[in-house]
Amino acid sequence: MVAHRFVSSLLEHAQDDGRPAPAVTVFGAEDRPAYDRVRLSSWFDDRDPAGLHLDPYPDGAVEVVAPATVASVDREAQTVTTADGAVRSYDTLVLATGSRPFVPPVEQHQAPGCFVYRTLDDVEAIAAYADGRATGVVVGGGLLGLEAAKALTSLGLQTSVVEFAPRLMPLQVDDGGAAALQARIAELGVNLLTGTRLDRVLVDDAGVACAVQAIRGEEAVTVEADIVVFAAGVRPEDSLARAAGLDVGERGGIVVDKLCRTSDERIYAIGECALAADGRVYGLVAPGYQMAEAAAAHIAAESEGRAFTGADTSTKLKLLGVEVASFGDAFGAAEGSMAATYSDSRRRVYRKLTIAPDGRLLGGILVGDAEDYGTLRALVGEQPPAAPEQLLLPAGAAGAVSIGPAGLPDAAVLCSCHNVTKGAICTAIHDLAEKSDAEVTPKQVGLCTKAGTGCGSCVTSIKSLIKSSGSGGSSGLCEHFTQSRSELYTIIRRDRITTFAELLAKHGAAAQAQGQRAVNDGCDICKPAVGSILASLGGLLAEAAGTGRKPHVLDGGQAALQDTNDHVLANLQRNGSYSVVPRIPGGEITPDKLIVIGEVARDFGLYTKITGGQRIDLFGAQMADLPKIWRRLVDAGFESGHAYGKALRTVKSCVGSTWCRYGVQDSVKMAIDLELRYRGLRAPHKIKMAVSGCARECAEAQSKDVGVIATERGWNLYVGGNGGARPRHADLLATDLDDDALIRTIDRFLALYIAEADRLERTATWVERYEGGLDRLRSVLIDDAEDRGADLEALIAAHIDAYTDEWRAVLDDPVKLARFATFVNAPDAPDPTVAFVPERGQIKPLLTLGRR
Amino acid sequence: METLDMPETSEITEALWTPVCKYTELEPGRGVAALVGGAPVALFRLGDGSLHAVGNLDPFSGASVISRGITGMRADGTATVASPMYKDVFDLATGVALDAPEVRLPVYAVRRHRGTVWVGPDVTSVSDKDAELLTMATSAV
Numbered sequence: 001m002v003a004h005r006f007v008s009s010l011l012e013h014a015q016d017d018g019r020p021a022p023a024v025t026v027f028g029a030e031d032r033p034a035y036d037r038v039r040l041s042s043w044f045d046d047r048d049p050a051g052l053h054l055d056p057y058p059d060g061a062v063e064v065v066a067p068a069t070v071a072s073v074d075r076e077a078q079t080v081t082t083a084d085g086a087v088r089s090y091d092t093l094v095l096a097t098g099s100r101p102f103v104p105p106v107e108q109h110q111a112p113g114c115f116v117y118r119t120l121d122d123v124e125a126i127a128a129y130a131d132g133r134a135t136g137v138v139v140g141g142g143l144l145g146l147e148a149a150k151a152l153t154s155l156g157l158q159t160s161v162v163e164f165a166p167r168l169m170p171l172q173v174d175d176g177g178a179a180a181l182q183a184r185i186a187e188l189g190v191n192l193l194t195g196t197r198l199d200r201v202l203v204d205d206a207g208v209a210c211a212v213q214a215i216r217g218e219e220a221v222t223v224e225a226d227i228v229v230f231a232a233g234v235r236p237e238d239s240l241a242r243a244a245g246l247d248v249g250e251r252g253g254i255v256v257d258k259l260c261r262t263s264d265e266r267i268y269a270i271g272e273c274a275l276a277a278d279g280r281v282y283g284l285v286a287p288g289y290q291m292a293e294a295a296a297a298h299i300a301a302e303s304e305g306r307a308f309t310g311a312d313t314s315t316k317l318k319l320l321g322v323e324v325a326s327f328g329d330a331f332g333a334a335e336g337s338m339a340a341t342y343s344d345s346r347r348r349v350y351r352k353l354t355i356a357p358d359g360r361l362l363g364g365i366l367v368g369d370a371e372d373y374g375t376l377r378a379l380v381g382e383q384p385p386a387a388p389e390q391l392l393l394p395a396g397a398a399g400a401v402s403i404g405p406a407g408l409p410d411a412a413v414l415c416s417c418h419n420v421t422k423g424a425i426c427t428a429i430h431d432l433a434e435k436s437d438a439e440v441t442p443k444q445v446g447l448c449t450k451a452g453t454g455c456g457s458c459v460t461s462i463k464s465l466i467k468s469s470g471s472g473g474s475s476g477l478c479e480h481f482t483q484s485r486s487e488l489y490t491i492i493r494r495d496r497i498t499t500f501a502e503l504l505a506k507h508g509a510a511a512q513a514q515g516q517r518a519v520n521d522g523c524d525i526c527k528p529a530v531g532s533i534l535a536s537l538g539g540l541l542a543e544a545a546g547t548g549r550k551p552h553v554l555d556g557g558q559a560a561l562q563d564t565n566d567h568v569l570a571n572l573q574r575n576g577s578y579s580v581v582p583r584i585p586g587g588e589i590t591p592d593k594l595i596v597i598g599e600v601a602r603d604f605g606l607y608t609k610i611t612g613g614q615r616i617d618l619f620g621a622q623m624a625d626l627p628k629i630w631r632r633l634v635d636a637g638f639e640s641g642h643a644y645g646k647a648l649r650t651v652k653s654c655v656g657s658t659w660c661r662y663g664v665q666d667s668v669k670m671a672i673d674l675e676l677r678y679r680g681l682r683a684p685h686k687i688k689m690a691v692s693g694c695a696r697e698c699a700e701a702q703s704k705d706v707g708v709i710a711t712e713r714g715w716n717l718y719v720g721g722n723g724g725a726r727p728r729h730a731d732l733l734a735t736d737l738d739d740d741a742l743i744r745t746i747d748r749f750l751a752l753y754i755a756e757a758d759r760l761e762r763t764a765t766w767v768e769r770y771e772g773g774l775d776r777l778r779s780v781l782i783d784d785a786e787d788r789g790a791d792l793e794a795l796i797a798a799h800i801d802a803y804t805d806e807w808r809a810v811l812d813d814p815v816k817l818a819r820f821a822t823f824v825n826a827p828d829a830p831d832p833t834v835a836f837v838p839e840r841g842q843i844k845p846l847l848t849l850g851r852r
Numbered sequence: 853m854e855t856l857d858m859p860e861t862s863e864i865t866e867a868l869w870t871p872v873c874k875y876t877e878l879e880p881g882r883g884v885a886a887l888v889g890g891a892p893v894a895l896f897r898l899g900d901g902s903l904h905a906v907g908n909l910d911p912f913s914g915a916s917v918i919s920r921g922i923t924g925m926r927a928d929g930t931a932t933v934a935s936p937m938y939k940d941v942f943d944l945a946t947g948v949a950l951d952a953p954e955v956r957l958p959v960y961a962v963r964r965h966r967g968t969v970w971v972g973p974d975v976t977s978v979s980d981k982d983a984e985l986l987t988m989a990t991s992a993v
Contacts, residue, residue, distance in 0.1 A: 520900055520925060521881070521923060521925035523922070523924035523925070523926075524922040524924060527924070556879075560879060560880065560881030560882040560923070561881075564936035576917045819882070819884075822885065823884075824884040824886050824895070825871075825886050825887060829887060832892075833892070834916070849914035
């Protein structure tokens with residue numbers, strides 16, 4: 001990566017100066033183009049090495065010789081010789097040999113089953129070897145070790161981490177940070193052995209690794225390990241330089257000056273192999289890039305302007321789903337420094353800032369909540385704009401101050417990999433916005449400035465700057481709310497807000513921007529969205545109010561928030577008439593009830609059609625007739641159904657084990673139970689479900705938001721499926737669940753979707769973009785990794801308690817009933833625009849206008 | 853003061869104005885339909901108490917549904933209603949469809965008098981501003 005950066009920079013210098021590019025030859029030991037080693041673990045997501053490749057060099061600009069190991073350097077003759085004997089001469093030689101993994105020299109450390117974690121070859125070999133094996137041990141609990149642990153976990157191995165230091169990530173976090181980190185990681189089922197020294201690898205009769213023995217205090221522990229991954233640090237790869245007689249440090253690393261020249265001025269060394277002018281070896285990519293720039297500037301232009309005198313070792317990363325950041329003087333090593341700490345062991349969040357006696361920010365450690373890392377890091381050396389204790393509080397807590405990157409000075413460096421300032425990023429955003437009307441994306445900003453294209457930790461800050469410049473896709477719901485749907489959900493639930501007016505007055509965009517004209521109404525975007533949230537939370541809010549009243553979507557002011565269909569609890573059709581779809585849970589219906597539906601359709605002259613959701617749809621009802629139709633249905637033991645609205649639609653089923661020769665579970669009963677459980681539950685978008693009684697999948701459950709397929713031992717649960725314009729097969733979330741576990745998991749899934757999805761976002765898209773992917777979703781829903789299971793289940797429980805037949809409730813309430821009059825001053829007059837003509841023995845709308 | 857191009861006070865008679873319902877029958881933000889001289893009218897009482905009357909026929913679908921739309925307010929204070937059919941948004945003061953200014957709903961004068969809401973003449977032909985002023989002026993009667 002560092003070499004790639006050096007070559008790119010060298011070519012750019014030549015181009016900028018209008019000179020022909022120098023002839024560059026790159027020797028690489030690996031049989032691959034340059035790739036992004038920082039994101040090595042992401043190979044496990046899609047197993048596509050091409051996804052990690054760095055931009056190829058311009059055609060013909062660079063000769064790449066790979067795989068080829070350089071065996072020796074002859075400084076007199078100015079030549080290098082490769083392992084296969086080829087000789088090349090040089091004017092200038094740049095060593096970017098990186099580092100080699102450190103493997104503790106314990107017994108059997110080279111046994112089959114032992115690996116290191118550094119190259120694509122390594123991860124491919126680990127994945128291939130892990131197939132069919134059950135346990136793994138990672139030696140090393142630092143940054144690399146936790147990456148490796150994540151990889152082994154994703155391969156399905158029961159994973160243990162052995163770390164010599166008393167805590168994880170000893171170089172980046174302190175004891176408090178490590179405690180939060182360890183608690184989170186332990187939740188994921190990773191076995192952590194800190195303060196433990198690896199003693200030996202144990203092998204079986206065939207000589208293959210099967211366990212490790214380690215010493216913890218006085219006691220020896222044995223941990224099963226079909227696979228052992230060494231990730232206990234790296235050492236500079238300086239052997240070529242040593243052999244050539246260049247100066248190297250006592251503890252390794254090629255000695256260089258601030259221009260990255262070695263003791264031979266024709267030879268430079270950059271990246272992890274170099275011992276920089278400040279006496280340190282840097283194992284991070286950002287300092288490596290800075291060295292590459294320093295060397296390129298000096299070689300191309302004899303400029304000393306980019307001299308490398310040391311670098312910030314700040315890091316932010318996501319390890320096993322846990323955000324960890326460490327920046328500046330994280331440990332408060334400077335004399336007289338003080339620290340402010342926020343720790344929440346329940347949420348497993350730890351945040352610490354170190355402060356100089358004069359109040360300047362020195363550094364910090366953030367675990368579990370590092371959203372504002374970019375801003376805080378850029379403030380190092382400055383007087384923060386708010387008291388440290390306010391900056392420490394998690395976003396949303398009372399008294400918390402979020403400064404955000406918009407509050408930073410223009411000179412603040414946001415992208416430390418590429419040394420890009422906030423000012424440069426803002427200029428790029430402004431220029432991009434001028435050029436086109438389309439949204440500005442962080443990717444475009446990256447192409448212009450390189451910001452965010454290194455370690456990626458500043459992308460959040462870039463997004464935030466785009467948002468504050470008004471040039472990007474704001475996550476705000478509409479012009480009335482700057483918050484996303486999910487944020488509004490949190491506010492409404494937290495503050496127990498029960499009306500749209502209260503929400504708009506307290507949290508609306510106009511309420512926040514003082515001096516603006518009072519906007520006292522929302523729009524057709526935010527009102528239905530808030531109406532839906534209020535309905536989703538109706539049960540909980542009613543429970544909190546303690547009045548025992550069952551909430552209703554057409555209660556009071558909520559009635560004015562309901563969109564098209566929810567507005568009158570039926571499906572609006574193109575001529576202004578409505579259709580009614582009686583609920584038939586699971587598609588199971590008695591002949592008598594079927595006859596009632598037929599009679600209702602006949603008596604009200606309705607067009608009748610069987611739906612795809614195993615129901616019967618009755619079309620052509622005038623609004624004023626809806627209550628009369630509902631009355632007939634209610635009297636026959638039906639309720640009208642949610643064939644409309646953003647709510648559970650139907651739970652489709654096959655006939656299941658009761659009748660089918662192949663069925664293994666009673667899919668009809670399960671479908672009925674699910675439909676009755678979740679009916680009326682309002683969500684960001686519609687929810688469809690299905691239950692199949694065996695693996696033949698006749699109910700097509702894998703195309704539903706929630707799909708259940710019977711197995712011999714229980715139920716397999718699929719989520720995030722979709723039909724329609726953008727079909728998507730559902731993802732398998734859990735297997736062989738019993739009835740209780742199935743329902744509990746669906747409860748949590750639906751409640752999480754309601755809490756976190758965007759407005760009009762189906763589960764398919766939401767599952768696809770879920771942070772941490774399906775694995776994370778699974779650990780949240782099934783292992784309760786975020787400790788919100790009870791909270792999520794409470795939402796559904798309250799919904800079930802509060803459920804009423806919405807249509808019957810209208811019949812019982814004169815105020816609601818009055819809304820169904822065709823005309824307020826002529827309640828019984830028919831609507832003259834609703835008319836029908838015959839077609840195939842039924843009616844069809846007589847339209848006055850063509851199709852839109 | 854600008855001159856209002858509106859009927860002489862003497863012309864505002866029972867014949868021009870139709871009593872439609874009690875003001876308190878109207879729920880803030882939720883419209884009702886009324887028959888006024890044979891024409892379907894959508895009548896709204898907004899959250900700030902103001903009254904608006906526009907044609908109930910959605911010009912984009914031909915269906916009589918505007919009264920079942922969602923009311924709103926733009927940042928510049930424009931009061932709106934969105935048709936439930938294809939979500940076209942109309943300015944309640946002028947009847948103009950915001951995304952298709954050549955399409956407009958008829959606008960009716962509306963007033964509240966002794967607790968009763970009256971819908972008056974079609975004022976669509978009157979200039980936009982006057983329609984608004986007419987509504988305000990007559991509400992005070």
